[in-house]
Amino acid sequence: MTRTLRNRLIGCGIALGIFGFDQWSKWLVTERLGIDRVGDAMELLPFFDLRFTRNFGVSLGMFEATSPEARWALVAVTALIALVVTVWMLRERLLGEIFGLALILGGALGNIRDRYDLGYVVDFADLHFGEFRPFLIFNVADAAITIGVVIILARAFLIRDNVDDLMDETAPSAAEKTS
Secondary structure (H helix, E strand, O other): OOHHHHHHHHHHHHHHHHHHHHHHHHHHHHHHOOOOOOOOEEEEEOOEEEEEEEEOOOHHHOOOOOOHHHHHHHHHHHHHHHHHHHHHHHHOOOHHHHHHHHHHHHHHHHHHHHHHHHOOEEEEEEEOEOOEOOOOOEOHHHHHHHHHHHHHHHHHHHOOOOHHHHHHHHOOOHHHHHO
């Protein structure tokens, strides 16, 4: 198995793991803990609560789906984005890029499933410092997407891959040249 194939398989595993963990955490909060109505909350730490909310929009609650047509349009658009991320991930060779894209893909799949099944995305993680909330209420999928985007941007702007390393990985070996 080549390093590139191994990295891509790891990426697929990470995406599936994020999807599974996201869905499990939403089940745990809504079914097992019974935090399933808007306003239901459970304090875990002085700065972190489980607080149920429904997100009918996309990032930061923008573009709310206020009709069935808008709901399915959001499902279609986010599914298309997930497909683009999948293709992008499967074209990458380096684990750094694949890792970031896998986080984005796993999170997107988790939120797509919610929107498909429920018509909204279940959010429950409420980080706060007194009344100050640096983020809206979020979920595992949202966190994975955010971390994945930060990784992709950081690698694009801050890390310069060694071109010689890439060339060595893709160039045929001396034995392959002679055969």
